[in-house]
Amino acid sequence: MREYDVVIIGGGPAGLAAAASAKKNGIDQILIIERDHELGGILNQCIHNGFGLHTFHEELTGPEYANRFIDEVKKLKITYKLNTMVVNITKSKVVTYMNSLEGMIEIQAKTIILAMGCRERSRGALNIPGYRPAGIFSAGTAQRFVNIEGYMPGREVVILGSGDIGLIMARRMTLEGAKVKVVAELMPYSGGLKRNIVQCLNDFNIPLKLSHTITKIHGKDRITGITLSKVDQKGSPMKGTEEYYSCDTLLLSVGLIPENELSDNMGIELDTVTSGPNVNESLETNIEGVFACGNVLHVHDLVDFVSEEASLAGKNAARFIKKLKVGKNNDLGKIIELKSENGIRYTVPGIIRLDQMDDTVVIRFRVAGVYKNCYISVYFDKERVIHKKKTVVAPGEMESILLDKAKLNDYPQLSQITIKLEEV
Amino acid sequence: MYDVIIIGAGVSGCACAREISRYQIKACVIEKDEDVCSGTSKANSGIVHAGYDAPLGSLMAELNVQGNEMMGALAKELDFPFQRNGSLVVCFHEEELPNLYDLYEKGLKNNVKELQILNKKELRLKEPNISENAVAALFAPSGGIVCPFELNIALAENAYTNGVEFKFNTKVRNIFKKNDRWAVETNRGMIETQYVVNAAGVYADLFHNKVSEKKIHITPRRGEYCLMDKTEGGTVKSTIFQLPNQYGKGVLVTPTVHGNLLVGPTAIDIDDKEGTDTTREGLERLLNQAGKSVNHLSGRKIITSFAGLRAHEEKHEFIIEEVKDAKGFIDVAGIESPGLSSSPAIGVRVADILKSEMNLKPNPDYIGHRKGILDPQKLSKDVRNELIKNNPSYGTIICRCEMITEGEIIDAIRRPLGARTLDGIKRRTRAGMGRCQAGFCMPKTMEILARELKESSLQITKNRNESIILTNRNKEQA
Known part of the structure; x- marks a missing residue:
């Protein structure tokens, strides 16, 4: 069985950045396994701009951003396989992949970096009542048709959900000559980035209806329309608020789900909030030497942060291998738990092993609603140590705070860090 | 001029077609939709x-x-998935126990074998996730689960291989007697035949009533279902029914042969024979009701919901006979549940009617076996690698949720009565039937379909002709 130091599952932005980072940290035997026919992942169909502002301080399109990393991976001579599907991973890190040239092959990995990304929630998962006609697409599938295949999925469009892909597609379909009639959002706030609301809806006079959902799909063969209803505070449709919209296309942008079937099968513990693996400060899962980064870990809104997170995973995988070589393995040391409370939905990572951490660790998290003029507070046990003023926080925008090792060391008794939102 | 026209390529029609293909007979199945298995089936x-x-x-x-007894052998002959996972009818109230025993007695009189009453303890041992409120259950080991698509498709393919013709997108407009024959008027012209088998599902009354004075009425009874992720397939091993009581028939919770969990159906009588829309009330009711039988059901695990129409006849009885005042017109009507279970026996019964009237000789070229689409996941690693070496398309995964390869999809298109639509591919291979519901594989499957059928992607449909997926090229005016 062929052996590799690092096997990276997925050649999208997370996998590419993780690979480059592992290599730069001194590891040679790296393999990226990508199921598509090219590297770059979902960025290849994101032909709009707005990528890379944090990483490169310039505005790139998705493919341009991906290419920076693809070029680097090629320059670093990292091996990769395209059109190759990983079908199984065992706890002992045997990866089974399959493609049409080699068939089914097993390889032994010393470390694995999970970077499979996410998938879109489908109509079925929402249980929207009505017929099941053609013309209903998840926004990303529609994006692929328009941007990669060159086909339009329809002309008269309703979009359910205000996730970023839906917002981007509202603009894209409009630019291609379709009429986007309305974007409906179940929640009283948008799930997407503020800048996308402005640039993709407001600039094109596309109405956004908050606290609305689709209560019926009409049309037996191709969709002919939808019924939109206002929802109450619990999210239940209110009788008497029904409005009919004719359309030939319904796009769904109602959430992304980390694709963790492989992880789950190999025994990786998943978080119920993020649907991604539980990880420590090194982005390592409950299985030693298996790391996770990018949207498979938790869904991001900006690819820049995916790259940053993935670089860390790559570096930590490299460190893990070096430790294997000197035969000195993870002495767990002191473990500090991270707890999210009061308006904070989750944190990544979920625990910090003080001995293993770098000088700093980034804690990423999302808030549960829109809050104005609030504080993000960090408590070391009972003591508040960070109290950061925010004019507005929203679920669509991932937040982060930085913790210093030096500061953590000042609290020798510390066992739990709590992050919470506090009102002014 | 045909000996027999079968109206409807559902499971009843195709079971009849397959049974009569044992004989030298010129037969044709006509179907209004684009594929077999497009209605109730x-x-x-x-x-x-x-x-x-x-x-x-x-x-x-x-x-x-009879159908139940035949299913095992048929599944082997025609290579479709079937498991005898056993059925449990669960009683939740002590005072309803007599009803459970009545059901047991009825089962015995119906000649159902190996029936048993399980007490609470035995039941929980068998099904640990059953609700704490369950007090006893009727256990029927012969109950089973089948893939309804593959059963239907297998019957059709085998009938076709043995010489039965199939005409799709062919809608019957009228039927009348012409001399001593039947004239079947369709949107694609007139077809003449000696015998008509009316296996038109919810439309069977329409055709029956064109030829007979003694009218029948078929009510479409809508049943809604929720299908859950394969992660939930192990929640129960048997099919769990609720003992019917004054509040209704209850809903069932069952694993499917492919490892999902299915919950359903509701039962609402409607007028629209195409009214397969789901409703908010129905779907909500399903989960509530199913939660009474089985613990740990979560709405978050639903991957799709759908509705089907049962062809309910007023007397709740199958009508399988030559119509008294319409010689040569054979009804296969009122085939609601347990129609799928009965289908093998329905086929035999119809063939027997025809045999009694026609001088049928055995078909010397009859082949009773059919191979299903090769499922590489069932092969050993070595055999699979050999397969990929010989046919690399079996190494390319198209549907990642169900792990369906390009080879399987090509097989589904190229085989007899092959798939022509996305739903056709889905029902034959399961590509697009998984948790992402074709989000990832739809563009790829369409590409393969377009290539194989030598069509443009713009012509590819979900199912019927009007159900196109893509409307135009970019930058192209409407």
């Missing part, structure tokens, strides 16, 4: 009922038990 529980529930002494009971 595609949207049901996929249960092979044991037969304890059918009314005593009814044809329904007789054919149910």
